[in-house]
Amino acid sequence: MRHALLSPLLSLAVSALASCTLASPPSQPASPTPPRNVLDEHSHAEPKRARVVHVDLDLNLDFAAKRIAGYAELRIERPDPEAPLILDVKGLEIELITGSDGGIRPFQLGEEHDNLGGSLTIRLKPDDELVRIHYSTVPTSEALQWLSPEQTAGGKAPFLFSQGQSVLTRSWIPLQDSPGVRVTYTARVQAPDGLVPVMSADSSERLEDGSSMFRMTSPIPPYLIAIACGDLEFEAISERCGVWADPSIVASAAKELEDTESMIANAEKLFGPYRWGRYDLLILPPAFPFGGMENPCMTFATPTILAGDKSLVSLVAHELAHSWSGNLVTNATWSDFWLNEGSTVYFEARIMEEVFGAERAIMENQLSFNGLKRELEGTSERDSILHIDLKGRHPDDGFSGIPYNKGALFLRRLEEVFGRADFDRFLRAWFDGHAFQSVTTAEFVSFLGTELLAPKPELAAQVDVEKWIYGSGLPDTAPVVPSSALAQVDAELKTYSSGKSAAGELNTDGWVTGQWLHFLEGLPAELSMEAMSDLDATFGFTGNGNSEILCVWFRLSVKHGYAAADEKLEAFLARVGRAKFLIPLYTALVKVSPERARELYARMRPRYHAVAHANLDRIVGASESAE
Ligand SMILES: [Zn+2]
Numbered sequence: 001m002r003h004a005l006l007s008p009l010l011s012l013a014v015s016a017l018a019s020c021t022l023a024s025p026p027s028q029p030a031s032p033t034p035p036r037n038v039l040d041e042h043s044h045a046e047p048k049r050a051r052v053v054h055v056d057l058d059l060n061l062d063f064a065a066k067r068i069a070g071y072a073e074l075r076i077e078r079p080d081p082e083a084p085l086i087l088d089v090k091g092l093e094i095e096l097i098t099g100s101d102g103g104i105r106p107f108q109l110g111e112e113h114d115n116l117g118g119s120l121t122i123r124l125k126p127d128d129e130l131v132r133i134h135y136s137t138v139p140t141s142e143a144l145q146w147l148s149p150e151q152t153a154g155g156k157a158p159f160l161f162s163q164g165q166s167v168l169t170r171s172w173i174p175l176q177d178s179p180g181v182r183v184t185y186t187a188r189v190q191a192p193d194g195l196v197p198v199m200s201a202d203s204s205e206r207l208e209d210g211s212s213m214f215r216m217t218s219p220i221p222p223y224l225i226a227i228a229c230g231d232l233e234f235e236a237i238s239e240r241c242g243v244w245a246d247p248s249i250v251a252s253a254a255k256e257l258e259d260t261e262s263m264i265a266n267a268e269k270l271f272g273p274y275r276w277g278r279y280d281l282l283i284l285p286p287a288f289p290f291g292g293m294e295n296p297c298m299t300f301a302t303p304t305i306l307a308g309d310k311s312l313v314s315l316v317a318h319e320l321a322h323s324w325s326g327n328l329v330t331n332a333t334w335s336d337f338w339l340n341e342g343s344t345v346y347f348e349a350r351i352m353e354e355v356f357g358a359e360r361a362i363m364e365n366q367l368s369f370n371g372l373k374r375e376l377e378g379t380s381e382r383d384s385i386l387h388i389d390l391k392g393r394h395p396d397d398g399f400s401g402i403p404y405n406k407g408a409l410f411l412r413r414l415e416e417v418f419g420r421a422d423f424d425r426f427l428r429a430w431f432d433g434h435a436f437q438s439v440t441t442a443e444f445v446s447f448l449g450t451e452l453l454a455p456k457p458e459l460a461a462q463v464d465v466e467k468w469i470y471g472s473g474l475p476d477t478a479p480v481v482p483s484s485a486l487a488q489v490d491a492e493l494k495t496y497s498s499g500k501s502a503a504g505e506l507n508t509d510g511w512v513t514g515q516w517l518h519f520l521e522g523l524p525a526e527l528s529m530e531a532m533s534d535l536d537a538t539f540g541f542t543g544n545g546n547s548e549i550l551c552v553w554f555r556l557s558v559k560h561g562y563a564a565a566d567e568k569l570e571a572f573l574a575r576v577g578r579a580k581f582l583i584p585l586y587t588a589l590v591k592v593s594p595e596r597a598r599e600l601y602a603r604m605r606p607r608y609h610a611v612a613h614a615n616l617d618r619i620v621g622a623s624e625s626a627e
Contacts, residue, residue: 038180038332038440042167042395044110044119045176049083052076052176053219057187061197061229063158066139066146072173073132078124085124085131088170088177090117093136099128115394117170133174142610143168145287151607152230152285153246153303157195159230159285161300163293163611164223166334166395175222180332180438182219189214189227197229198244200295202277216296218276219436221330226295228282237261245283249303253283256306256313259355263317266354271324271347271428275435279320287577289609291315294322294344302578304547311513312548314352314364321347324431332438334395338386338469339444342407343427346415349408363483363514365412370521372405372474381472386410387441396614409478410468416479417462418452426452441469489515493522503531503538513546520552532562542568551581558588573604579612586619594621 052074059070076085090112099105105128110119122131137144147159162172170177190211191197198204201214216225235254236242238261245253260281268274281299283306292315293300299319305312325343345368353361376384379400386407388398415423429451430444445465453460467475492506511519520541527535536542541553542565550572557565573585589597601620605613 038438040178040180040333041391042116042334043176043178043181044088044116045086045178045181046083047176047178047181049080050076050078050085050124052085052087052181052183055173055175055183055185055225057173057185057189059187060190061160061192061195063146063160063192063195066144067136068141068144068172069136071132071134072175073130074175075130076124076128078129081126085122086176087120087122087174088117088167089120089174090168090171091138091141092120092171092174093138094120094174095134095136097122097134098132099125100130101125101127105131116167120174135174137172141171143172145609147230147285147287151287154231154248157231159228161228161230161284161288162226163289163300163609164226164295165293166223166337166399168611169222169225173222173225177222179221179223179330179334182221182330182436182438183225184219185214185216185225187214187227188212189229191229194231195229196232196244197227198232198280198282198298199228200224200226200298202297218296220296220327221438224294224296224327226293226298226300228284228300230285232282234280240264240277241279243281243283244298245303246285249283249306252308253281253303253306256308256310257281257316259310259313260316260320262355263320263351267317267320267324267347267351270350270354270424271431274323275328276323279323281316281319286575287607287609289577289579289612291578291580292319294319294326296323296327302576304576304578304581307513307546307548309513311546314348317351317355318344318348321351328436329431329434330438332440332443334398335388335390336439336441336444337388337395337398338403338407339439339441341403342386343411345404345408346411347427359483359485360514362481363485366480366483366486367514367517368401368405369409369478369480370518372401372409375401376474384472384474386469394614396611406468406474409474412479413463413468413475413477414448414452417459418456422452422456445469485512485515486518489518490522493519497524503535508539513548516546516549517552520549520556523556527556527560529560529562532557532560533564536562536564541565547572547576547578547581551584555584555588558585558592561592570600573600574607577608577612579615582608582612583615583619586616590620 054075056073059068061068094107094109097105097107105122105124107120107122112118143162143164145161149155149157152159167177169175187199188211189197197212199214201216204212204214207213231246232244233247233250234242234244235250237254237258241261241264243250243254243257264274264279276297278297280297281301283301283303286303288300288302291302291305301315305315321344325347326340331337331340349361349365352364382389383400384402386403390398430447464475495501496506541549544550554565554569554572557569586597586601589600597620601616
């Protein structure tokens with residue numbers, strides 16, 4: 001690390017951090033979340049007997065040892081005074097546990113399983129309202145990714161980030177790691193000199209001893225507690241909104257994301273006030289496994305959305321929409337995940353429509369629809385159901401385009417039938433009436449029935465709710481508005497496929513990213529080497545800076561054995577950790593040459609986050625030989 005070199009940057013970052021301290025806290029939940037006795041089979045906890053409601057963390061980030069160490073002090077409610085406190089843990093080293101009086105409390109660690117880790121059972125005394133758990137994470141903690149300086153944009157300092165969804169928070173904080181058990185939190189974080197920590201908190205301040213203090217005053221599901229730390233600088237977009245990023249990219253990131261304030265204002269117009277105070281974006285190093293993660297007050301985003309032309313900022317609309325759907329009103333169990341994502345994709349399109357116009361929203365909706373159709377071809381009936389059965393499975397087994405795009409289509413169908421005004425009123429009432437609560441699909445169906453369906457039975461008859469939520473596949477009534485921008489591409493594709501025109505004769509003037517993606521997806525299934533070379537020479541796909549376009553182009557290159565793209569493909573696989581890109585690329589590689597796929601993956605695997613490993617290990621079939 002280069003502390004001396006970083007110090008001028010640090011002073012900037014500190015002032016930005018200070019500026020993030022809120023003058024007034026965000027609007028508070030009207031009442032604490034009522035405990036719901038929903039069985040979450042992906043947690044060992046028994047919250048109806050002893051329930052965690054608040055966490056105070058005191059943590060030291062040790063980059064050299066790749067460990068976070070300190071304590072978590074949990075405030076608990078005890079409906080059953082006889083019951084022990086049961087938490088979820090995975091790979092944590094528990095040193096000591098004390099109770100309200102500071103005395104030691106005995107504890108027991110259950111056997112750990114691959115999927116869900118193990119239980120930590122703490123025997124309480126009758127007066128215990130607090131327990132303090134002194135612990136340390138291990139270097140292989142699945143939630144945490146420790147990056148070397150070379151893996152960051154600036155290349156100067158190491159970087160740490162956490163990813164809690166779905167069940168990984170238990171690998172860095174001992175908690176009841178169920179989305180139905182919401183907690184508020186504070187965290188005092190000690191980071192190495194020169195590195196700036198940030199968290200998913202509604203306020204933060206720098207303490208005299210150099211540590212940072214974070215507070216989240218609204219109750220959130222544990223998977224939304226998030227931390228990152230690195231060489232970070234802040235640039236404001238508006239009073240309540242800004243970007244944290246590596247100093248080398250922060251200015252360009254702020255420029256690319258300058259419409260964020262307008263997105264927030266439009267989202268508020270649609271579905272009610274933004275209740276979290278600040279909305280900041282953190283641009284992570286390329287190793288981040290997702291496009292974005294909606295950590296409250298601080299969306300974590302991949303740098304691959306910075307295309308230079310705002311063409312990929314719908315991701316910001318998506319993560320912002322989660323401030324209502326997902327963070328404010330959360331799936332109670334992972335089988336209800338579609339409630340989070342379906343309404344977020346729906347809401348995202350509405351924000352895009354307000355900020356960038358209807359045509360762009362229509363194009364992006366149609367692209368998602370086409371993607372869903374392709375995906376459904378390879379999806380089992382069981383996994384194409386919105387309310388997915390996850391018994392005995394990992395929650396991430398339900399992570400596909402189904403909860404996202406089929407979920408959004410269901411809501412679009414409701415809008416189509418009941419009209420926008422009534423449907424908006426319904427959604428607004430849903431968010432307002434369930435703010436800071438975790439809800440089940442059954443609760444949604446019941447609310448939908450009383451608020452939207454029952455008053456207009458003749459319209460209700462046109463939506464088969466049961467089939468949409470509990471049936472497999474896609475109902476025929478799925479609404480799609482054809483995009484004229486994509487129709488233009490179809491016309492050019494038709495000419496090209498008929499062999500009447502070479503690539504250079506096609507009319508591609510003014511095409512935007514979505515159109516290029518549609519073009520690439522629509523190319524003939526078989527392309528000669530000459531055709532690939534011609535396309536590349538004409539449109540410069542291999543040298544394109546847009547990661548979405550690169551991903552589809554590399555997939556075609558692998559399929560057709562177009563070796564001229566190999567070098568760039570390998571560089572892409574080494575740099576980018578986003579599962580959305582890695583999965584199709586390794587899938588294509590395995591099909592053509594399993595050996596090459598295994599060799600590449602063995603080299604690259606240490607660069608990817610644990611949430612990408614699970615899928616890729618299965619696809620490449622190389623979990624033992626890797627690393
Ligand atoms: Zn999402």
